[in-house]
Amino acid sequence: MILSAILVLCCISMIASNSCDISKEKSMISSMLQSIEKKMKECSSNENCPPGWKKYKNHCYFFSPDGKNWQDAVKQCKHMGGYLVKITDSAENSWVVDMLTKSVKHKWGSWMGSSDLKKEGDWRWVQDSSKVRFSQWLRGQPDNYGNNEDCGHFWPAHQYQWNDIPCSVDEMGYICESSYGSNCRPNKG
Numbered sequence: 001m002i003l004s005a006i007l008v009l010c011c012i013s014m015i016a017s018n019s020c021d022i023s024k025e026k027s028m029i030s031s032m033l034q035s036i037e038k039k040m041k042e043c044s045s046n047e048n049c050p051p052g053w054k055k056y057k058n059h060c061y062f063f064s065p066d067g068k069n070w071q072d073a074v075k076q077c078k079h080m081g082g083y084l085v086k087i088t089d090s091a092e093n094s095w096v097v098d099m100l101t102k103s104v105k106h107k108w109g110s111w112m113g114s115s116d117l118k119k120e121g122d123w124r125w126v127q128d129s130s131k132v133r134f135s136q137w138l139r140g141q142p143d144n145y146g147n148n149e150d151c152g153h154f155w156p157a158h159q160y161q162w163n164d165i166p167c168s169v170d171e172m173g174y175i176c177e178s179s180y181g182s183n184c185r186p187n188k189g
Helices: 002-018 023-044 070-079 090-102
Strands: 054-056 059-063 110-115 151-155 161-165 173-180
Touching: 054 090, 059 090, 070 110, 070 173, 090 151
Parallel strands: 110 173
Antiparallel strands: 054 059, 059 173, 110 151, 151 161
């Protein structure tokens, strides 16, 4: 806000030195200042996620209408400026599950960003390779059934508890997450 005022004063002083009638310039600068103030209010409001994204605490979430395999979902989230969702606590998990019950239904559920692709049984988040600390696995999961289940998803057949499934399953929904960045846009990380 202070920077905007300084900018306006500088513009007024430059305009004043070049013309005698500055009413038009003052009006233009006033309009610019109002636009800047409006943008700053938008960025500090509660609704600063891009269209189609939902806000929870200081992150934005995108619940896909389409389906992909896990690798393609990872790429799509990155392309959108985020990452495949990383669940850090029960409150976030409950919120995501609530949103899933209100969004497009996918037969097999929706991908999350957890996998044990690098080392069997060592579940990590794709976003930052950190260990999965909080989990909501369905009883008996992850079980690596058939030695080929390396990616995590929310399973609608079991109240969206977590399950491991082959990463190649196509037509799975996915959830992208992003923290706020500058200019009210999600940023990576």
